[in-house]
Amino acid sequence: MSESVKTRKKFRIRNMSLLVTVLLFIGLFTAGSAAYDRFFSLSTFCNLLNDGSYMIIASIGITFVLLTGGIDISISSTIAFTCVFSAFLLRTGFAAGVVIPLVLLIGLLFGALMGFMIDAYKLQPFIVTLAGQFFMRGLCAVISTESIPITDDFYKKMALNKIIFAGAKIYYYVFIAAVVLIGAMFVLKYTRFGRTVYAVGGNELSASLMGLPVRKTKIMVYSISGFCAALAGVVFSFYTLAGYSLQNVGMEMDAISSAVIGGTLLTGGVGTVIGTTVGVMIQGVIQTIVTYQNLNTWWTKVFSAALLCLFIVIQRILAGRSEKIKDVRGKLEKTA
């Protein structure tokens, strides 16, 4: 009688969209290679990693939040704050060994605070993290409105040390991004917390009825996002060796786009950090092509926005199929 089980044929978003993302990356890379000399090389690829490592870290953080169906638009300010504050502390004479753990802790706690407000008082994540964005940006300015250079030896070492592999340079901080990526993949796949993140995004009500710690999880993802933003800030200060209060303005939108292009559903529950990473690299390729074409960098924005739009509309169409079920569910939740 088990043969009679009726299965509903459904598009499996999870694997398909990762495939699409990877194909898109390969397609863009190939197109670039075909169009320009010297584009196709390991060093072009490695430069994507070098330039994108801080972005990868921040985007992975935000992916956790997006997976639960939330949003965090404070990360660019947290990055800026981390840079400015570390630069300030280093100039005052603190050692790198003190500064780095401290700024990471601040990022973590700040994320946790926002998560708490969102969870405990049922505030809209968008508004809370918007306020967080203002707050951090303001604090940057309180510390300094000028760019503060970093002259610390450890930072310099991190900025300049690299391994050279087949003519391509890979800076040390790329490995930080790699560790974060592997760590995030492990957490999301092999820990109870990671699976709860997906469950919350899939159906928050169900998750809580199944006895999962929904509230704790929600606070945790914002903490992770804050922590990753701070870590991205540290990497970014390696990269630029300076802290400036207005850097990375609007970067959170790039991070969100990366996640979406990488297959994360903004409604939550679906997405992978590896997809997000490829999403960051896609934006990097677009930027590289734009540079090769001698176009202004703003073309990057237009292209990524077009991609973003395309992905969102596709997601929307796919989601439309199960709309009816969700509608009913929504109504039930409202009446409950």
Add this chain to the structure above:
Amino acid sequence: MEKIKKLSKYQGFWPVIVLLAILLINGIVSGGSFFEIKIVDAHLYGRLIDILRNGSKLMLLATGMTFVLATGGTDISVGSVMAISGAIACSIVDGRILPGAGQNVQVAILLALLGGMLCGAWNGFLVSKIKIQPIVATMILMVAGRGIAQLITDGKIVTVTSDSYYFINGGYILGLPFPLFIVLFVVVLVLLFTKKTAFGLFLESTGCNPVSSHFAGINVNNIKWLVYTFCGVTAAVAGLIESAGIKGADCNNAGLFMELDAILAVAIGGTSLNGGRFSVPASLAGALIIQSITTSVYAMGIAPEITAVVKAVIVICICLFQSPEFKEKMGKRFSGHQQERMAKPV
């Protein structure tokens, strides 16, 4: 006393009181110089006039944003739309695009407004027809908008030399700055439209309960579409004022963070971010509060960036007061009376 009680029922009451308080504190701190208004060449000058003039962009944005928030949505693309409209207008006045228009300022303004309208209509389309969450839908234009603006100006900062274009920001009529008249015109138009047609009723109804509204025969989708389109137009007007103020189009910085200020202004005005009851005058008061905070921070010689911190704290407080969970927790801690008082400014 009775009268005050009656007045306090209006949504705009508390924002206006707060605004007056801020102005008063400024006046006291500055020893009265804050309220000084000089007349030079039959033009009024002074801090208050500055607040009005500089606040005009925010007032316009807040007007459009009020409607969007009243439907329970958000539009975070207004800053980018401002950049687009400035880029269109300046490029035409400069003769960079549409040389056929002969650098005509009227044509430039008209096309800039049309551009803003198209942007708004696009947002409205995504929200009402494709049914994408408003934040996400408008995020697309937010990301792309500055790029589009750059496309129009070819990536350069376009400067214009046209006195009639400058007039949009710097002009005076009857001794008052011209942008004020723009705000007045738009607000009067909006108030007439909301009061003389059933638009206001339909909008509030949609924001309170879209399902019931649909069942009562209201075309909820069209209302949303209209609202986003209008928000695009107000953003375009604000963009014109901004670009006339800096005498050119700076696509990277025009209207930067303005969307956040606009949302904040409406929230301070007491319109719930979840939609429903709205008041345009209250949002205008909210916009002026933000502007006067900015201006007074300047006047006190503190770094202007700190306003961001102040704004952040205000936003969170307002949201907390609107949150039933917060009220409940506070209610347990304090007596009911206090809770009522705390909830009132919302």
Add this chain to the structure above:
Amino acid sequence: MSSENMLIQMEHISKSFPGVAALDDVSLELKSGEIHALLGENGAGKSTLIKVLTGVEERDGGSVLLEGVPVFPKSPQDAQKLGISTVYQEVNLCPNLSVAENIYIGREPKKRGSIDWKKINQDSRTLLDRFNLNIDVTKNLDFYSVAVQQMVAIARAVDISAKVLILDEPTSSLSSVEVEKLFEVMHMLKAQGMGILFVTHFLDQVYAVSDTITVLRNGRYVGTYAAAELPKMQLVGKMLGKEYAELDLSSEKEELIGGERECLLEMKQACGPGTISNIDLKIYKGEVLGISGLLGSGRSEIVRLIFGIDHLEQGEISLNSQKLAGKGPLPAIRCGVAFCPENRKTEGIIGDLSIRENIILALQAKKGMLRAISRADAERIADKYIKMLEIKTPSQEQRAKNLSGGNQQKVILARWLATDPQLLMLDEPTRGIDVGTKAEIQKIIVGLAEQGMTVVFISSEIDEMLRCCSRMIVLRDRKKVGELSGKEIAESAVMSLIAGGVKNGENKEAV
């Protein structure tokens, strides 16, 4: 009373929400190895009782004993730890996770600190085998049909704790084959000694599986009966509020002249999306047509279809011989159709608007946005209906959410009367409101019909249907099963139609 295999004893349970007593002195007993059906119409208190039992709501009074020990579950998790699991109609699992994960999430087996996926998949395969379910457990849950999802939910529930299983309307969206499968599983679990509490609206299913039946009505306990000893007709009587013995007391209807009356609305072979099938229906001018049937029989779906809320899949609806467009409510309103939906709070009233605004809303929508009703006119209209319907409020500027349920209902009624409709459709207009207002609303309905308005009336309470309707159609399982007019309208007739033939047990229609 306290026999050994008694699992749950709920005694004198009461629970009230602001303004409504949802449960009033309700008792329920569940033995192990028993399938116990809990029945009642809308607002009877079934779901509240289950919520109290599973810790979603706290009870105001009464006691719950689990195997003789008093318990006080504070959350569904709490209840689950005690051994009480619930499976809802809307499957409460995560569609984006795999089947195996849905079974084990929150209690995953681990190996060296990380989740042991191999074991999860193996264990769930073994578990589902017990349910005769042989599926790929690594596929996402939403890959499978609702029936499978439900089975997975039951498997999870049973695997966590196997004492009491509550099935809350599990069969509403299943096909008859799937229902059969579910019943097999229920019998299997019963044989293992579990107590199963089964909530459903389908009477045939009640008789197919249950041992015992408990009926609730209006938050009160009606009785507990052995299924084998309670004829279906009597059961319907108990659910709808009339004892079988006292039927046909007060139904002296004058015979209306059939056939010659003008037809206002005609429905031909109408099918909705999974709601009703091939319904033919005529509504005559000036009548009060009752649509009768249990919840889920398709009674609400018919009016939603006419009003253009649901999409008509097949067939035709015409008003005054003109086809209704069926694209949203506005065209229907313009044709003179009005509709008070079943769900007053979420679909009817707009709580933050004033009474005046609520009343003129539909009229304004009908006139169009640009032709605003002036303030003076609006006040006049609102005033007229506040007086006419005796809406109790200090002023018409009062926000609608501050009114009582009955007065809110009157406001919605006023909203539609203001549009001067030809056809007024009321879906459960008296649900959840006090007895006095109920009678008033019934009076209003009859009065309107006397003035020539056509009314379609839906109610779970057979009494008020009998009182108000001049003709009645009866639905069962989304199909029209009968039509009564004039003197034929009697409780016995209606109930036997609802119950599906007088003899119970014989009727084995597909669900």
